[in-house]
Amino acid sequence: MISASSAPAFADAIMTVNGQKVEKAVTRLTFDGDKVKVAYGDNSASEHDMAEVAFSFSSSSGIDAVSSFGTLAVTVGNQLEVSGIAPGCTLQVFDIRGRLVAQETAVDAACIVEISHLEGGVYVLKAGKEIVKFVKR
Secondary structure: EEEEOHHHOOOEEEEEEOOOOOOEEEEEEEEEEEEEEEEEOOOEEEEEHHHHHEEEEOOOOEOOOOOOOOOEEEEEOOEEEEOOOOOOOOEEEEOOOOOOOEEEEEEOEEEEEEEEOOOOOOEEEEEOEEEEEEEEE
């Protein structure tokens, strides 16, 4: 189980579940496989499939501002196959704690990032100003 916590990290975040904005203040996230357990400031909690949950931030976070991930195609295995990127774009993979665990620079519109050395879990791929979360099994 992986946990991300502290209210300041989510202070400017807007959380949506299945596209519906959650009005409560998020104080803690815990990841268990493909599930996200969310604790709120009012001491309530909920659990959702990871694919149902999205965050957007109004200001910069530790990996720059979050934006939609609409033009890129990503295939996950022991390598990330990313297409739809600009040549020279830096691709970075962060673990759930925000540590940089892999990096590659795109030579053309497609790039492969080696992730076979990573354990199974939740990661974030940052390509330019776009990010996407993924699960390595």
